[in-house]
Amino acid sequence: MIQVVCIKQVADTETRVRVGPDGHSLDPAGVTWILNPYDEFALEEALRIRERTPAAAPGPGAGEVIAISLGGATVPTTLRNALAMGADRAIHLKTEVVTPDSLQVARALAAEIRGLSADLVWFGKQAVDDDQAQVGPMVAELLEIPCATVVAKLELEDGRAVAEREIEGGREVVELTLPAALTADKGLNEPRYASLKGIMAAKKKTIEEKPAVLGEPRLEVIALELPPARKAGRVVGQGVAAVPELVRLLREEARAL
Amino acid sequence: MSVLVFIEQRDGRVRAVSKEALGEATRLAAVLGGPVVGVCPAAADPGLAALGESGAEQAILARHAAFAAYHPAGYARAVAAAVERVHPKAVLFAASAMGKDLAPRVAARLDLGLATDCTALAAEGGRLIATRPVYAGKAVQKVGFVRAPAMLSLRPKIFAPVAKPGKSAAVETVAVAEDPSFARARLREVISSAAGKADLTESEIIVSGGRGLKGPENFKIVEELADALGATVGASRAVVDAGWRPHADQVGQTGKTVSPKLYVAVGISGAIQHLAGMSSSRCIVAINKDPEAPIFKVADYGLVGDLFEVVPALTEAVKKLNAQHV
Numbered sequence: 245m246i247q248v249v250c251i252k253q254v255a256d257t258e259t260r261v262r263v264g265p266d267g268h269s270l271d272p273a274g275v276t277w278i279l280n281p282y283d284e285f286a287l288e289e290a291l292r293i294r295e296r297t298p299a300a301a302p303g304p305g306a307g308e309v310i311a312i313s314l315g316g317a318t319v320p321t322t323l324r325n326a327l328a329m330g331a332d333r334a335i336h337l338k339t340e341v342v343t344p345d346s347l348q349v350a351r352a353l354a355a356e357i358r359g360l361s362a363d364l365v366w367f368g369k370q371a372v373d374d375d376q377a378q379v380g381p382m383v384a385e386l387l388e389i390p391c392a393t394v395v396a397k398l399e400l401e402d403g404r405a406v407a408e409r410e411i412e413g414g415r416e417v418v419e420l421t422l423p424a425a426l427t428a429d430k431g432l433n434e435p436r437y438a439s440l441k442g443i444m445a446a447k448k449k450t451i452e453e454k455p456a457v458l459g460e461p462r463l464e465v466i467a468l469e470l471p472p473a474r475k476a477g478r479v480v481g482q483g484v485a486a487v488p489e490l491v492r493l494l495r496e497e498a499r500a501l
Numbered sequence: 502m503s504v505l506v507f508i509e510q511r512d513g514r515v516r517a518v519s520k521e522a523l524g525e526a527t528r529l530a531a532v533l534g535g536p537v538v539g540v541c542p543a544a545a546d547p548g549l550a551a552l553g554e555s556g557a558e559q560a561i562l563a564r565h566a567a568f569a570a571y572h573p574a575g576y577a578r579a580v581a582a583a584v585e586r587v588h589p590k591a592v593l594f595a596a597s598a599m600g601k602d603l604a605p606r607v608a609a610r611l612d613l614g615l616a617t618d619c620t621a622l623a624a625e626g627g628r629l630i631a632t633r634p635v636y637a638g639k640a641v642q643k644v645g646f647v648r649a650p651a652m653l654s655l656r657p658k659i660f661a662p663v664a665k666p667g668k669s670a671a672v673e674t675v676a677v678a679e680d681p682s683f684a685r686a687r688l689r690e691v692i693s694s695a696a697g698k699a700d701l702t703e704s705e706i707i708v709s710g711g712r713g714l715k716g717p718e719n720f721k722i723v724e725e726l727a728d729a730l731g732a733t734v735g736a737s738r739a740v741v742d743a744g745w746r747p748h749a750d751q752v753g754q755t756g757k758t759v760s761p762k763l764y765v766a767v768g769i770s771g772a773i774q775h776l777a778g779m780s781s782s783r784c785i786v787a788i789n790k791d792p793e794a795p796i797f798k799v800a801d802y803g804l805v806g807d808l809f810e811v812v813p814a815l816t817e818a819v820k821k822l823n824a825q826h827v
Binding site: 255257258259260261263268270281282345346347350372373374375376377378379380381382383384385386388389390391392393394396406408409410411412413414415416417418419420421424429430431460461462463464465466467468469470471474476477478479480481482483484486487488490491493494495498500501 | 598601605606608609612614617633636637639645682684692694699703751754755756758763773774780784797798803805811815822
């Protein structure tokens with residue numbers, strides 16, 4: 245079982261967003277970069293599958309978990325995190341384009357993954373920066389493999405992946421033949437912290453650098469803006485005594501009841 | 502030129518989010534020109550002619566026996582084929598579970614750009630500009646499309662449907678051919694959660710609980726208020742991480758982004774990642790004992806107090822109000 249985990253470096257969720265000087269991307273000054281939280285669930289699941297799957301046919305690449313990330317000069321630190329969590333090796337698809345669109349990223353990833361003979365290709369359900377939720381299913385489409393998105397539970401049974409995914413008011417259980425692509429939701433597992441041993445071992449693992457082949461963009465980011473501020477709230481009152489006034493305001497002023 | 506809308510059906514019924522998309526398509530078509538066309542992959546006609554009342558002039562029923570339930574590979578082919586036939590200026594999806602899964606597949610097949618979860622569309626000089634929240638709502642992005650058609654998915658509960666009483670859509674049925682990809686994925690079953698419970702992203706009213714509730718058993722008072730309001734229960738990340746509530750209930754940057762008519766935050770302090778997920782709500786009420794809690798900065802109406810006293814009192818007041826209006 246060879247697994248590829250596509251990861252993205254994103255701004256920490258506690259980041260206060262400021263618009264950069266170009267007017268259409270995040271001001272990177274002072275930002276803490278992290279592994280996209282949903283990609284952590286993907287990586288963790290891949291590691292657990294590797295750990296419980298006995299190496300069937302030993303040989304080069306057997307049982308490997310390969311982390312791939314696309315981006316600029318800061319990306320290797322995030323790939324190093326993935327290696328410290330337990331990925332076997334990493335590939336950095338290098339680009340200086342700050343906001344490539346999802347299809348460009350998907351093309352570059354698909355081109356790289358095509359040569360890796362992966363059985364499972366993992367993604368997070370979305371990156372918590374641009375929130376597009378596109379790259380996973382796009383890569384699957386380009387590779388012509390089946391894909392389940394927003395996966396909260398996964399089981400492997402004789403050459404098939406059985407995934408549970410959240411939909412409005414319930415869950416779907418879908419069965420996919422391998423190779424398959426999966427995008428991970430929170431709830432799939434509880435990601436591990438990198439151990440000291442893992443961190444030491446990561447230093448000896450390789451991060452292969454390659455240029456990302458993005459192709460032409462299909463989307464153009466025109467502007468990044470801060471949302472209009474909500475008008476300052478007001479405190480209606482203290483304790484139970486303020487409940488009637490709250491109800492009155494909700495009915496008569498906000499017309500929300 | 503036309504505007505094409507993916508029509509989402511479940512259990513033989515067209516979903517409300519698709520009518521919202523038809524509403525926005527109608528407004529776009531008035532500017533861009535051309536008819537509004539719906540495309541609905543299904544095993545049987547879910548009553549597409551009636552979509553005329555929601556703004557569709559034409560509807561394509563893309564029929565295949567396997568399309569009763571969502572079929573990603575089949576739906577992607579059917580919708581892509583409709584795009585190639587209709588040559589629309591824009592293709593709209595609802596940013597629902599199905600729409601978010603399907604739209605990227607269609608975009609990749611057709612080599613087109615896609616903007617997910619849009620909250621506003623504008624046509625400026627014949628060019629379509631989409632506004633979409635990023636960083637879970639901490640910022641908004643404006644995007645344009647390099648090639649036509651523009652592909653967009655629309656956030657539920659933002660766009661108003663239109664009503665054209667008595668209108669009917671011209672329905673054309675297209676048989677979809679079997680493809681080897683159809684065998685690679687199969688829906689085994691759909692497990693429904695609590696009957697009749699609306700999804701957070703499609704709820705008019707949400708009551709969310711946080712750490713201030715002190716324990717999972719105390720969510721009962723949140724549920725009682727939600728029942729009285731006809732609301733859906735949400736939760737903060739802290740209580741989901743603590744295992745008090747399932748992840749499906751989480752509102753915020755690693756949960757759901759919601760835009761209900763009324764959002765009631767109970768015992769939630771208002772971490773930045775939570776505020777990001779709910780600050781586009783029309784009206785926000787915060788109940789918290791700490792007057793300094795950041796949630797009060799975004800709340801239209803704040804109530805400082807012990808939630809264990811205030812929430813049951815509010816529930817009673819709402820019940821009384823309901824009784825008066827029966």
